[in-house]
Amino acid sequence: MKSLSSMAIGVLIASATSAAVISAPASASTGVDLTQKNGCMACHGVDKKILGPAFKDVAKKYKGNADAGALLAKKVKDGGSGVWGPVPMPANGGKINDADIKTMVDYVLSLN
Numbered sequence: 001m002k003s004l005s006s007m008a009i010g011v012l013i014a015s016a017t018s019a020a021v022i023s024a025p026a027s028a029s030t031g032v033d034l035t036q037k038n039g040c041m042a043c044h045g046v047d048k049k050i051l052g053p054a055f056k057d058v059a060k061k062y063k064g065n066a067d068a069g070a071l072l073a074k075k076v077k078d079g080g081s082g083v084w085g086p087v088p089m090p091a092n093g094g095k096i097n098d099a100d101i102k103t104m105v106d107y108v109l110s111l112n
């Protein structure tokens with residue numbers, strides 16, 4: 001029965017993926033999911049400041065900055081303070097892999 005159940009899982013994954021594609025562009029929806037799943041929204045709002053800056057303000061600040069992707073990925077990974085105020089963002093590098101961090105940073109920068 002192993003192959004049957006893994007087929008069922010495959011079908012589930014396939015239908016979940018296509019549902020996401022229909023409701024929003026795939027990369028944006030993945031970025032949203034990841035920021036929710038990883039607890040980013042406890043400190044960030046899409047368009048409102050909580051402890052950290054609104055993601056839309058981040059996108060605005062780095063608009064036209066070709067290095068923004070690398071810079072922000074490093075910041076999310078290592079944490080730090082001083083760009084938006086004295087409150088530090090905790091490091092996330094140990095908990096979240098680089099690919100997921102990049103997806104979230106791309107999503108934040110896309111909110112322009």
Ligand code: HEC
Pocket residue numbers: 035038039040041042043044051052053058072075076080081082083084085086087088089090092096104105108
């Ligand atoms: C405990 C609260 C907290 C959590 C959780 C948090 N952040 Fe932050 N974040 C902050 C604060 C505070 C700042 C502002 C830091 C500064 O002023 O340099 C910030 C800044 C940022 C910035 C802008 C960095 C810059 O240098 O301009 C990005 C992008 C960001 N966060 C993304 C994320 C993502 C993605 C996650 C989830 C993995 C996350 N944050 C989770 C508090 C948080």
